[in-house]
Amino acid sequence: VLALIVTRPLIVGLANGAGFGLVAIGLVLVYKSTRVFNFAAGEFVTIGAFGTYLTAGWLPFPLAMLCGVLGGLVAGLVTEFLVVRPLANRAPVTILVATAAVAILCINVELIFGGVRTYNPRPAIHDAAMHVGGVFISWQQLLIVFALLVAGALLAVFFGFTDLGLATLATSQERTAARLMGIKPNRVSMLVWGTAGALGGLAGVLLPPVTISFSPAYGTTDVLIAAFTAAVLGGMTSIPGAFLGGVLVGVVQSMAQFNLRSIEGANALAVFVVLVAVLLARPTGLLGREA
């Protein structure tokens, strides 16, 4: 009984949450340095998922996974260059709507070529890895948690110890002063959007096997809100916060889904409640310093 009520939702939630965390880190990076809420982030995920699915047939699987990540990376760079940069000096809401327009464009391109159907992607490693308290844990679930840890660690090193990382932080804090110090905001923006795209792509490669299937618009309908909630939970500007927030949202969501079966859409409801509660009670999030 314990296995069904606690352990299973916990494990599923941790794995899903790791996926949300990857996307949330991308959202935080973009918000920190360009003050943009990126509503196209969900489709970076879907592009990653399709990138792997379509190339898996004729490439060795690790290369196919790389293709997925690259797909997300390219999507991020293109969005930055063609949409965000021309709108750099406009109201935040304008850029938000523009990224939403990118999302609808991507969704419909996916629908045109992918059709209304679900795809079952293959996991990187088959088989269950172990079982804890009567619940199986798959390698894929371990892998996605591992990926989140590695991504978090790499970014911590990047912002803490490299010049480029410092330049990114400086730009986020004071754009004009950073430019006067010889930092090129455009280059920073490119870097951040590329990283966010690649993280989204990575989530798209690793998450769909955990959630069993994906379809066009997968990233927007299944991942985007959870990722945003995770980012907000973490304070929108804190990378460790996004990391923790992702895991937390994943667990809350799957706890609700497994244990409140009588309520339809309990997972969406749970995310909404968490989001509203956090924004009303503690707008700076759990680890954020400024709203």
Next chain:
Amino acid sequence: MARPSPAGWAARAAVVIGVVVITLAYVFSVKEFRADNLAAGVVVAVGALSLNVLVGYAGQISLGHQAFIGIGSFTAGYVITQSHQSFYVALVAAALVGAVQAAALGLIALRVRGLYFALITLAWGFVGESSIFKIKSFTNGGAGQPSPRPAGFTTDRGFLFICFAALAVVLLIDWRLMATKAGRALQALRESPAVASNYGVNVRAYTLLGFAVSGLYAGIAGALFASRRTTVVAGDFSFQLIALPYLIVTVVGGLRRRGGIVVFALLYELGGEYLPDLARGLGIKYVAVRAGYFIAGVSGLLAILTLIFQPDGLGTFTAPIGRWLKGEPFQLRS
């Protein structure tokens, strides 16, 4: 400002009458299914005008309009089928319920502003989609809630007149409201709530008013949506099918540009109707089958281009006509 001469007013009246006559002639002479399509366009127009109140006037944003429209639709269906009331009662009920749910969401907007609030609307939309619209007693489950058209207007052509009438009422409310103190207060909030507050604008009251008005339009759009389809099904109200396209229509039509929004809403739906025929005529079956996706995708692209190059959208072209009709001299720029 110089008022037009009697001849000038006559010319303006002639244009309005001409447009009405041409529209009527079109509606009565062309095949039925185009009428249904125009009605769909009018529904999108009312929905987009609802978004315009929030995004255009009040400076808020809603990414959860599938919940706004859907709640209106299911309310209308419920009132007609379960409470055995007429379509007109249902229309009013849908408008009121729409206004109340939007105002409730607006209460949150008082505390959480700007981009963060956008997230709340996004999550609210999905609550509607995956929770509220799955409540069987409210929505009648997968079979959908029947919402027949009113007696005397059951044909597509007849129902189109109901839609046009509703659109005219919404446009009239919108036009007059924005010309009052309340409208100016709402728009002052967009620029800066702090400054508006210093000039004596009641920030809380007018924010809630903005939401209520938006919800009112959304409820009307929902009731029209329901009766156009005659059965309301939960699957119609998704983020991709409602929230995003309506937002795109509002942006491409032009924020704060009623005329542009209505014109683009009609183009959006008519495009979905004519493109398959056109593609089939050209022998491109691939496009014909997927016309809806092409229209939506191209609209997304148009929205990006609009935001970058022409922030007023189609309104750039309709606004001068609108100003002229209101009695100002014809000028391309205000």
